[in-house]
Amino acid sequence: MIEFKNIQKKFGKQHVLHGIDLKFNQPGIFAILGPNGSGKTTLIKSLMGMVHPTGGQILIDGQIKQGNEYRNNIAYLPQIARFPENLSVNEFLDFIENIRGKATRKVELMTAFGVNEFADKKLRALSGGMRQKVNLVSALMYDTQTIVLDEPTIGLDPVALIALKDWIRKEQGAGKTILLTTHIMDIVEELADEIVFLLDGKVYYRGSQQELLQKTNTPSTEHAIAQLLTLKKAS
Amino acid sequence: MIKVFKYCFLDLIRSRWTIVYLLFFILTCGGLLYLSGDSAKVVVSLMNVVILLVPLISMIYGMMYMYQVRDYVEILLAQPISRKSIFGGYVLGLSAALSVSVALGILIPLAFYDAPQIMSAQWLMLTAISILLTVIFSILASWLVLANENRLKGFGLGLFIWLLLAVIYDGIFLVTLIALEGFPIERLALSLTLLNPVDMGRVLLIFQLDYSALMGYTGAVFEKFFGTLSGSLIIGGAYLLWISIPLGFLLRKARKKDF
Numbered sequence: 001m002i003e004f005k006n007i008q009k010k011f012g013k014q015h016v017l018h019g020i021d022l023k024f025n026q027p028g029i030f031a032i033l034g035p036n037g038s039g040k041t042t043l044i045k046s047l048m049g050m051v052h053p054t055g056g057q058i059l060i061d062g063q064i065k066q067g068n069e070y071r072n073n074i075a076y077l078p079q080i081a082r083f084p085e086n087l088s089v090n091e092f093l094d095f096i097e098n099i100r101g102k103a104t105r106k107v108e109l110m111t112a113f114g115v116n117e118f119a120d121k122k123l124r125a126l127s128g129g130m131r132q133k134v135n136l137v138s139a140l141m142y143d144t145q146t147i148v149l150d151e152p153t154i155g156l157d158p159v160a161l162i163a164l165k166d167w168i169r170k171e172q173g174a175g176k177t178i179l180l181t182t183h184i185m186d187i188v189e190e191l192a193d194e195i196v197f198l199l200d201g202k203v204y205y206r207g208s209q210q211e212l213l214q215k216t217n218t219p220s221t222e223h224a225i226a227q228l229l230t231l232k233k234a235s
Numbered sequence: 236m237i238k239v240f241k242y243c244f245l246d247l248i249r250s251r252w253t254i255v256y257l258l259f260f261i262l263t264c265g266g267l268l269y270l271s272g273d274s275a276k277v278v279v280s281l282m283n284v285v286i287l288l289v290p291l292i293s294m295i296y297g298m299m300y301m302y303q304v305r306d307y308v309e310i311l312l313a314q315p316i317s318r319k320s321i322f323g324g325y326v327l328g329l330s331a332a333l334s335v336s337v338a339l340g341i342l343i344p345l346a347f348y349d350a351p352q353i354m355s356a357q358w359l360m361l362t363a364i365s366i367l368l369t370v371i372f373s374i375l376a377s378w379l380v381l382a383n384e385n386r387l388k389g390f391g392l393g394l395f396i397w398l399l400l401a402v403i404y405d406g407i408f409l410v411t412l413i414a415l416e417g418f419p420i421e422r423l424a425l426s427l428t429l430l431n432p433v434d435m436g437r438v439l440l441i442f443q444l445d446y447s448a449l450m451g452y453t454g455a456v457f458e459k460f461f462g463t464l465s466g467s468l469i470i471g472g473a474y475l476l477w478i479s480i481p482l483g484f485l486l487r488k489a490r491k492k493d494f
Binding site for chain 1: 238239241242243245246247249250303304306307309310311312313314315316317491493494
């Protein structure tokens with residue numbers, strides 16, 4: 001269980017998060033949506049301990065988050081796929097395993113995303129999509145209760161995209177809590193159990209997709225999100 | 236920390252820039268040895284190269300590498316290890332890879348030219364000072380990278396620090412000595428030397444080579460200081476401070492920073 005309690009974050013004068021209260025206490029896929037600069041990545045990074053919140057608390061399984069060990073139970077996929085240039089894919093994955101211990105699902109994931117084909121290549125020689133596949137393998141190769149994916153679909157080809165969706169559904173079936181940020185609404189429509197919509201650093205809407213469609217009286221999630229934004233601008 | 240160090244070192248030692256750096260020293264040192272034939276003179280020539288280039292390359296290359304690390308460090312920050320282990324490992328790896336390049340670049344040609352000389356005090360001192368300067372400037376570079384998200388500003392500050400310690404400081408030093416020449420300024424000169432790791436290296440080498448007689452009375456005071464046990468302890472302490480204070484700043488920045 002993950003709980004954000006009144007999370008505030010300021011970067012200098014810029015107030016990015018204005019008291020976020022969110023609780024994820026059941027399994028499922030939660031899409032965290034919002035326009036650019038709404039605070040999605042900052043919120044996720046506060047959970048991972050990369051950003052220090054200016055105020056508020058983050059609770060993990062009822063305990064205030066502290067130390068580094070709690071990250072053993074969270075898989076995190078960063079938004080930008082960059083790596084040490086002179087290591088090969090295999091060496092990089094070894095590097096992570098050296099830090100975190102033997103990964104149980106590495107081989108399975110490498111096969112699913114076709115990483116085996118370029119496993120001995122240097123990371124600097126890989127294309128953007130190939131890097132994203134390596135990023136996915138390194139993030140998902142541990143069997144964790146919580147999975148945090150920041151824009152997981154960037155640069156993926158259709159085959160890899162299908163593999164990713166299948167993997168996410170499998171994890172959903174296994175009772176995992178998955179937090180997902182993306183700008184691709186098709187993915188949200190297809191996968192998300194619940195939507196959290198952030199605007200200007202606040203939770204503007206939280207609920208199921210159906211509720212959102214009924215509330216906004218729109219045919220699709222894409223339209224609903226667009227309407228939320230237009231309404232906000234008008235007010 | 237050791238795990239991060241291991242992979243950082245592996246990454247760096249394969250980089251073509253590290254290899255170019257190694258080849259540069261092999262060519263310079265080998266060229267000087269075979270052209271001049273007098274190893275004491277070569278140490279002086281190499282000293283001038285080391286004093287200027289080692290801090291510059293450690294600073295610029297260190298910053299280039301650490302900005303690259305900055306791009307992917309999120310993957311490591313998401314693992315269950317402390318920031319101290321991550322950045323400690325990287326600084327250690329960076330310093331080690333560059334130190335190995337310089338040390339091998341100096342010692343390989345010497346081994347071919349005259350192997351027993353490797354154990355002579357002046358060559359050992361030259362190698363030790365190259366390593367110390369590499370470590371100090373690698374730490375400064377890493378700290379500047381964490382303190383400045385703006386790369387242009389980071390590189391600007393890095394170059395300024397190098398220029399200040401390796402070039403401008405000597406100018407100010409000289410002007411101070413000339414302005415105060417009517418006073419007994421040996422202690423001042425000594426303290427000013429201890430405040431700058433580059434100058435300290437240069438003076439240590441000069442005294443190792445017995446050129447201090449050229450420096451007159453000040454030279455005698457310096458020689459007396461550097462020759463004593465307490466002098467050596469103070470120099471060791473000064474170098475230790477030059478490593479530990481920037482390292483403290485770096486680890487503090489790493490702990491507090493938002494990535």
